[in-house]
Amino acid sequence: MGQTITVELSSAKKQKPASPALLGFGKYFTDHMFIMNYDQGEGWHHPRIVPYQPILLDPAAKVFHYGQTVFEGMKVYQTLDQRILMFRPAKNIQRLNASNDRLSIPPLNEELVLEALRQLVLIDRDWIPSEQGNSLYIRPFIIATQNTLGVAPSENYQFMIILSPVGSYYEEGINPVSIYVEDQFVRAVPGGMGTAKAGGNYAAGLKAQQLASVKGYSQVLWLDGVHRKYIEEVGSMNVFFKIGNTVLTPALNGSILDGVTRDSVLQLLRHWNIPVQERLISIDELIDAFGSGELVEAFGTGTAAVISPIGELCFQGKKLTLQEGKTGPLAAQVYDVITGIQRGSIPDPFGWAKEL
Structure with a gap:
């Protein structure tokens, strides 16, 4: 040292x-x-x-x-x-x-x-x-x-x-939050600072956050800055979707933060043998999956909130309500296990919790 x-x-x-x-x-x-x-x-x-x-x-x-x-x-x-x-x-x-x-x-x-x-x-x-x-x-x-x-x-x-x-990052706690899908403003593009935890990335999101708050939404879901169609992040969190039996999350593409909680969730899901895909996910794919009944859960992940279930997504006036606005079983299970490991109340097979 x-x-x-x-x-x-x-x-x-x-x-x-x-x-x-x-x-x-x-x-x-x-x-x-x-x-x-x-x-x-x-x-x-x-x-x-x-x-x-x-x-x-x-x-x-x-x-x-x-x-x-x-x-x-x-x-x-x-x-x-x-x-x-x-x-x-x-x-x-x-x-x-x-x-x-x-x-x-x-x-x-x-x-x-x-x-x-x-x-x-x-x-x-x-x-x-x-x-x-x-x-x-x-x-x-x-x-x-x-x-x-x-x-x-x-x-x-x-x-x-x-x-x-x-205390809890959101007043809602582990209860689901409502998310507004942002299609006007851009947070980051590949080659920019989206992968860095830089103050400017968060300043870039404040305007959209303000407007979403006025409309009654807790956070914004960002689309990519080039095509304005691919899912990136939820405000201060990475995001996961359960479609059918598979969990999807946007691949790290040069404009998405490599979240520590995101990585923890991926390891946990694979440990449970739940199929996981890191890839491009379009907003149209989510809407289609919702329409067919295959989009069953969504949640954000981050240090501050740990797991934040998403009860509703709104895109261009279309509302997608998930789990009847309640916390889904997968989000609840992931939250319980990660917070249990963090607090030392359950076994930690990954060696994540470090005693001081």
Whole structure:
């Protein structure tokens, strides 16, 4: 690993929410954070855990002007016997470095990042919610800090990790959400940044999300940016469809995020010998499958929500209601198993849950 992480403990403790029901998602933050700097010629240096605090940036910092920033999301859980488990952290850090590569950000030492995560979580372990459905959300992120307006990769960066105790990502919880199929705006195209977990990808989706919300929908389902017909992602999630006895999910095509939960679901379905296909899926195929009664379930997958059943899809005024608007059996089974592994309440044949 090479570098020693210094620790400065906070002299004041933050006030925790009065009830777990008030947590929401990303509203509260723990007492400490991790920071590490990058300077060209020196590399990543000065890894440290410090009291949670504002950051000071020059108005010319490149992150403000050219969007050179990436992030990750993962969760920590407390088991009934007080162990602390983190779900597939190494894969998240590998993906962070893949995002770094796409945005010309210097790679991180993955072993050092994992050690920083371990130390930070253990210092703030009393913030980990113990209630079913709640967890401690981890947000690592990198920003370009060089204070010059030249259009080129930054020569200076800050890498930070902050922690937030969270409840369910959606107010609906595991109950089905309604999805609006977006056919006007485009989030990403192959060759762009769709495969990176970059802030700009999410900014590109806000307008469509706003309009869908006005119409009463929780999220948008993106179509491809070239043909406007092939399914890509659901807002902040990957997406799965059960047609007949086969589960389909869009293939990674250069504009879809390689989701950690997506990969976990694929491994789980194959472990159960359920037929799975990763391929192009058109919106017309879904409509036809719905009409014939073969489209029986759909659900999104992501770190924040884990599994989000889809109760209704709306495309150009046509509504496709699935499972009578209720959670389907496959989505429920996948959710129960993944969350059971995350919480250490059921066996983990894949070695996904890492004890700190």
